[in-house]
Amino acid sequence: MQLQDLYRDVILDHNRHPRNFGPLPEASASIEGFNPLCGDRLTLRLRLVDDRVDDIRFEGQGCAISTASASLMTEAVKGKTRDEALALFDRVHRLLTDDSAEIDDAKLGKLAALSGVREFPARVKCASLCWHTLASALKSPAPLPGPSVSTE
Amino acid sequence: MSTIVRARPPRAFDVDAVRREFPVLARTVHGNPIAYLDNGASSQSPECVIAAVEGYMRRHHANIHRGVHTLSQEATGLYEAARDRLVGFIKAASRHEIVFTRGATESVNLVAQSFARPTLRPDDEILITHLEHHANIVPWQMVAQQTGAKLVVAPIDSRGEVDAQTVEALMSPRTKIFACAHVSNALGTVLPVERLVASARRRGIATLVDGAQAVPHMAVDVGALGCDFYVFSGHKMFAPTGIGVLYGREALLERMPPWQGGGDMILTVSFDGTVYNALPYKFEAGTPNISGAIGLGAAVEFLDSLDLGAAHAHEQALLEHAHAALRSIPGLGFIGTAREKVGLVSFVVDGVHPHDLGTILDRDGIAIRTGHHCAMPVMEFFRVPATARASFAFYNTFDEIDRLAASVERARRLFT
Numbered sequence A: 001m002q003l004q005d006l007y008r009d010v011i012l013d014h015n016r017h018p019r020n021f022g023p024l025p026e027a028s029a030s031i032e033g034f035n036p037l038c039g040d041r042l043t044l045r046l047r048l049v050d051d052r053v054d055d056i057r058f059e060g061q062g063c064a065i066s067t068a069s070a071s072l073m074t075e076a077v078k079g080k081t082r083d084e085a086l087a088l089f090d091r092v093h094r095l096l097t098d099d100s101a102e103i104d105d106a107k108l109g110k111l112a113a114l115s116g117v118r119e120f121p122a123r124v125k126c127a128s129l130c131w132h133t134l135a136s137a138l139k140s141p142a143p144l145p146g147p148s149v150s151t152e
Numbered sequence B: 001m002s003t004i005v006r007a008r009p010p011r012a013f014d015v016d017a018v019r020r021e022f023p024v025l026a027r028t029v030h031g032n033p034i035a036y037l038d039n040g041a042s043s044q045s046p047e048c049v050i051a052a053v054e055g056y057m058r059r060h061h062a063n064i065h066r067g068v069h070t071l072s073q074e075a076t077g078l079y080e081a082a083r084d085r086l087v088g089f090i091k092a093a094s095r096h097e098i099v100f101t102r103g104a105t106e107s108v109n110l111v112a113q114s115f116a117r118p119t120l121r122p123d124d125e126i127l128i129t130h131l132e133h134h135a136n137i138v139p140w141q142m143v144a145q146q147t148g149a150k151l152v153v154a155p156i157d158s159r160g161e162v163d164a165q166t167v168e169a170l171m172s173p174r175t176k177i178f179a180c181a182h183v184s185n186a187l188g189t190v191l192p193v194e195r196l197v198a199s200a201r202r203r204g205i206a207t208l209v210d211g212a213q214a215v216p217h218m219a220v221d222v223g224a225l226g227c228d229f230y231v232f233s234g235h236k237m238f239a240p241t242g243i244g245v246l247y248g249r250e251a252l253l254e255r256m257p258p259w260q261g262g263g264d265m266i267l268t269v270s271f272d273g274t275v276y277n278a279l280p281y282k283f284e285a286g287t288p289n290i291s292g293a294i295g296l297g298a299a300v301e302f303l304d305s306l307d308l309g310a311a312h313a314h315e316q317a318l319l320e321h322a323h324a325a326l327r328s329i330p331g332l333g334f335i336g337t338a339r340e341k342v343g344l345v346s347f348v349v350d351g352v353h354p355h356d357l358g359t360i361l362d363r364d365g366i367a368i369r370t371g372h373h374c375a376m377p378v379m380e381f382f383r384v385p386a387t388a389r390a391s392f393a394f395y396n397t398f399d400e401i402d403r404l405a406a407s408v409e410r411a412r413r414l415f416t
């Protein structure tokens, strides 16, 4: 496994120019993710309208993998229903942790760029932090300020 | 005819010869020779340490202090000989002052619970510094909570130094314990412990020095230092994991109640009461890490065989070389620029998160530590979430540092 498989152009690009980065006024949920191993912190804010992710933005400090993963995630789930977004969480989770999970470009789109991460076990948590944070926000849309999610 | 007086050349340190003693240094990682620059987290073991542990496992293994049979007596002899080696290593006054523990962390916890907890009263103060490892923070927070005592934290400055006068100003009549690192694991700073310990003693304050990062780099003399407690871990000084030392002044250890109860720490047990064993066994409940202690004894023997002055000079030369090689990388900033440092550089690179750096360096066979280094208050002080840290031992080379710098530069180019 080569470094270029981990740091693909899509990842480098989303790290350099994260999409949907910044505060979100009128969020219906705000939730913090924390990876105690590396100190990565992430705040995810989303606005659900009729059970659909109307808008989603994130803020925080993290490595290229966690920043790119969060950036790609916000793009991917915007406009999706809660169930669709949770189904995507399951698919990405398998992609990151299950060596035999197929990499279905059609279903994953740009998210397929994260598939290199599973060859770097020490980095899986970096990529999955934002997704766990999203899942917990969607499963229990908490009033502000939301509870904290940890990858430990 | 005039005579030219030549300065004696600096003693050469034969790195190649030393490296041959460390089997792991011959391996490769991802197809590259390993450059092991994570000695601050855990250092590698020389052949003689591995052989001592193996020899014990193969020929002498038995429980200690409790068998009349030959193996038990041999194991006891090896274990206690290791203790004697440690007496000499830190110049303790007697073998009663060397307690084997799991490591620096357990040693601090032992002192917090067995020494501090029974003596602290509400509003007493425990004084530490801002650059401590979590192992020298959390046990004090716990005992503060248990007793109502207060934790007072002496500041550091922008270089990562601890100013002795500032600390002294915080020593008050309420201060009962002063605990500080001898060397910072996150910054490399060598603290002015001689002066700080002396100041504390003059005020009747008990002192603990966390020597985890000092013992691999310098000769330590606890008698001259004058501290009440000194703690360190074997695995940072070329010995196995799971073994460490609590040095305590005998008179204090004598007065302290045992920490954990069990076998070995007692003389007699009945349901009416128990008579505790003498020092140091009072603090070594249960079957200890016998092989670890034997390995630690062998590591001390190895260090005794080195020219420590030359080894230290080599490490300082590595440090200087690292500063020079890394300084030229655009966007690289050092975290911790104390005037007196051990061979350790903590740094950040604009646009490159330390974790990505760690992964990229690993592919080049270079092992460094990235993260908060169990010193989150230090990270907060310097307003960084994490740093990359290269920490050297005497077996490291200038070439390894050149590889480090080249690899960091490659990573920077990838991300910017």
Ligand SMILES: Cc1ncc(COP(=O)(O)O)c(C=O)c1O
Residues within 6 Å of the ligand: B040, B041, B102, B103, B104, B105, B106, B133, B135, B136, B181, B183, B184, B185, B210, B212, B213, B233, B374
């Ligand atoms: C300064 C310092 N103190 C204490 C410790 C804790 O050592 P251990 O984890 O071996 O108990 C460390 C280890 O990183 C350290 O660097």
